[in-house]
Amino acid sequence: xxxxxxxxxxxxxxxxxxxxxxxxxxxxxxxxxxxxxxxxxxxxxxxxxxxxxxxxxxxxxxxxxxxxxxxxxxxxxxxxxxxxxxxxxxxxxxxxxxxxxxxxxxxxxxxxxxxxxxxxxxxxxxxxxxxxxxxxxxxxxxxxxxxxxxxxxxxxxxxxxx
Numbered sequence: 001x002x003x004x005x006x007x008x009x010x011x012x013x014x015x016x017x018x019x020x021x022x023x024x025x026x027x028x029x030x031x032x033x034x035x036x037x038x039x040x041x042x043x044x045x046x047x048x049x050x051x052x053x054x055x056x057x058x059x060x061x062x063x064x065x066x067x068x069x070x071x072x073x074x075x076x077x078x079x080x081x082x083x084x085x086x087x088x089x090x091x092x093x094x095x096x097x098x099x100x101x102x103x104x105x106x107x108x109x110x111x112x113x114x115x116x117x118x119x120x121x122x123x124x125x126x127x128x129x130x131x132x133x134x135x136x137x138x139x140x141x142x143x144x145x146x147x148x149x150x151x152x153x154x155x156x157x158x159x160x161x162x
Contacts, residue, residue, distance in 0.1 A: 085117055089125065095160045096137070097125055102144075103152040114141055114154040122158045131160040 054062040063071075084107050088100045099121050101114050118139065126134045139156035 087121055098157050100155040105149045105151055118156055133161045134158045
């Protein structure tokens with residue numbers, strides 16, 4: 001999903017990241033106070049966004065709040081259960097279709113999947129439309145440089161035959 005206003009395009013993920021950053025920055029005003037025993041060099045009490053606490057899992061294993069926050073951020077960024085590729089298709093006339101693929105920014109594999117996914121989608125388009133076969137007219141793979149991290153992309157055009 002893309003939000004577009006006055007020539008600025010923001011994807012849903014970027015919007016969520018921006019809103020989360022704003023919430024965290026606003027939360028800095030409401031931090032946990034350690035108390036008068038912990039002060040900086042000027043004697044002012046110190047405070048942090050993440051409290052100095054630990055989750056005791058067993059007698060010998062505990063997780064600090066920093067570790068829990070780091071695990072949550074890594075899980076959100078990588079999201080191992082989400083598909084590695086987004087597919088989109090657009091008709092280019094009655095018997096031609098463009099198939100575009102975009103890999104997510106943080107992945108745990110899937111670099112060689114683009115051709116397989118392209119072929120699988122082409123087969124699905126062929127069978128759903130009642131066509132006998134298809135011909136791959138073009139296919140390209142590359143890396144799209146974008147901020148903050150580049151993404152792998154692939155696209156191609158198929159021609160459907162009766």
